[in-house]
Amino acid sequence: MKKYTKLVPFLKIVEECINNKDGYELASLLSVKKIHSPALMGQIAKSNIIKLCKENLPKYWDVTVCSQLKALYAYQNSNVIEACEEQKACVHAFDKLFQDLDRWVLPLVYVIHSDLYYLSVLADQELVKQNKKAGNLEEFARILNKAFSYCLNDRRVPVTNSRKWGTYYIANLLFKTYFKLKSTNLCKNIQTAINANNMLKLEEFPISQQVTFHYYSGLILFLDEQYREAEKHLLKAFKYTRGKSEKNIMIILHLLIPIRLLSGVMPSNRLLNEYSPIKETYGNLIKSIRSGNVKKFESSLKKKEKEFINRNTYLTIEKCKILCMRRLFKKVYNIEGKPTRMYVSSFKHALKFVDMDIEDDEVECLIAVMIEKGYIRGYISHEKRIVVLSASNAFPDINTISLA
Amino acid sequence: MADPKDKNTSTDAETTPAEDEKTVEKKVNVLEDDDEFEDFPADEWEDVKIEHQWQDTWEDDNNEDDFYNQLMNETEKITGVQPMKL
Known part of the structure; x- marks a missing residue:
């Protein structure tokens, strides 16, 4: 990837992306993880970057980009609280542009909001360490809700260029935020809003977004003890995650296995052998259910008690005792x-x-x-x-x- | 402050030392260390055919392990495996 050593040429490229409606390139230029050359970083550190941005970029884009660069600088210099504030300013400025833009800009929308999510989490952790009030993530949830409405309620026809295409990505990020805030009850509002809207079919969206949406839908239903429905969503998520993210596969299996066990479906030996941590956790439990050895079931459950409690699945697995007894x-x-x-x-x-x-x-x-x-x-x-x-x-x- | 034109021509730009990049990269990726569902890499997805991952007929076999044999002995002790008389 091309590295810029000076700010003005960099801003010119940003402007070119805006004019060409190249959302992907714009997103890659304006991520807090973007590694700029030390020379460019040196220029970002100087106080007159807003002046350069104003001279080179259209209204509101100037503040969006300037704040983003300041956020990046602060973040890469380990000042997460300041980074979070700057990124917030970036998103606020962008907000004024968003309602007049359409689908092309969505990659940028994703990156600046997902960066703000992470910076909010990090800033809040830092604030807690300093014994200060940490409300960045809560504020972020409100900001993100606004972006969600901008996407969901875009009624332009034809739908090809609609911001509606951003709905599921933002919904997934909202779910993640609500889970982090432990306000999982709010997830239902998002689902209701999507269902009430004349929404495009989930299958038409990128698979990565579908999988994440299925995962959260399954998790929400699981917590609501609607196991059959949860199972359907998690199976879909699992099907596509294979070979994509070992971490996500584990997260899905740790929900899916207890749910499926309860309905009498066992993971096969092939599955257990493929994922050794899964075998380590469930191997003995499964063996004991298979043979009806209630004693061994109890001792295997006891051994993994803490892990299951942490994963919210203890009660579900405990219910399998009746299966073992049966x-x-x-x-x-x-x-x-x-x-x-x-x-x-x-x-x-x-x-x-x-x-x-x-x-x-x-x-x-x-x-x-x-x-x-x-x-x-x-x-x-x-x-x-x-x-x-x-x-x-x-x-x-x-x-x-x-x-x- | 300096005129933007001066900025354009200023020569504090040097080539980037490689080690420096590694440190920055490491620092930049602290965000990922979390036990949450992670974002997927944005690449092509194909439908992977997966078979025999789940088993719903595991009760069909009698699963004659040690436990089964012991249980059989125990059960015989009290019933003599006689059909129940009523």
């Missing part, structure tokens, strides 16, 4: 030759074998829960202490049972 009961049923009547004591004995020493009534209660959930087909005769099982399919496939 597996145990089914094995006893098979060993006894698939009868239509079984003593409660058979199950009690099996549970004792895996260190669950409980009373008859408690065993009946467990079986009742499984019958209620559809894991076992039959009924309990409390007086005779027997379970009467359906003649056909007494232990139906778990993946055919709806998740309550």
Whole structure:
């Protein structure tokens, strides 16, 4: 990439990009991570850059670019608080331009907002260290919401040049921001706004944006315990992430595996062998569910308790205990030759074998829960202490049972 | 301040030393160290065919491991594997 040693030629190129509507090149020139030559950095450090910008760039573009360069300089000199303020000024100035611009400028919109996200996070961390009030990220959420509306509500026809094409990128960045702020409830507003709008189909957007959108949609549904719907989104995200980002694959799998386990779908050995950290985390749990070894399930869960709590999946995985127990009961049923009547004591004995020493009534209660959930087909005769099982399919496939 | 024309002709521009760039690059990338979903590289995406990643029929096999054999012994102790008499 060409390096500029002087500011004016650099600004001329910026102007050329604006005139040619080259959003991609403009975005690459105006990223805080752009590495400029030391000579150019020296010039940015001088106080008269606003004058040069004003002389070389159209109105509002001058402040946009000038503030961006100051943000870059501050950031690359480890002054994140100042960098954040300058980047904010850049986005504010750009805001005045944005409503009159169309699709071509979106790459720039993405880069200046995503830079402001990171600078806000870093500045807030720094402010907390200094015992000062840290509200940059919250402010950023408001700024970004404005950009979101500019995109979503652009009604120009034909839609080819519409800012609507920026909607999903900005929505994804909003999700990220809300999760960082722990205000995940606000994500729903974004989804509602998109659904209410006569929006373009998600499939028409770049795959990277689709995948991220599916990931967040899945995560939001997961937290809402809507597992089936969450699963659909996460599977789509997973399908395209392969070979793209190991980090994102891990994040998706750590959600997808617990959800799928609960509905009776196991990751295959092939999948486990492909991702060794996943095997390390779930290998023993999966083995124990497969064999119905409730004791081993408990100890494997205990070992990974902290990790699952951090990942918000502990409760989901804990729910798989009933699956493991169902597996145990089914094995006893098979060993006894698939009868239509079984003593409660058979199950009690099996549970004792895996260190669950409980009373008859408690065993009946467990079986009742499984019958209620559809894991076992039959009924309990409390007086005779027997379970009467359906003649056909007494232990139906778990993946055919709806998740309550 | 200097006239912009002077800026154009000023000669404080030198070639960039390579080590310097490395340090700047390192500094610039601190943003990435986070456990969040990261931005994807903007390159071509193709549909990757993936098979046998998931298994939903794992209950079909009896999974006759040590645990199964022990469980069978235990169950036989109390039932003698006799069909239940009623």
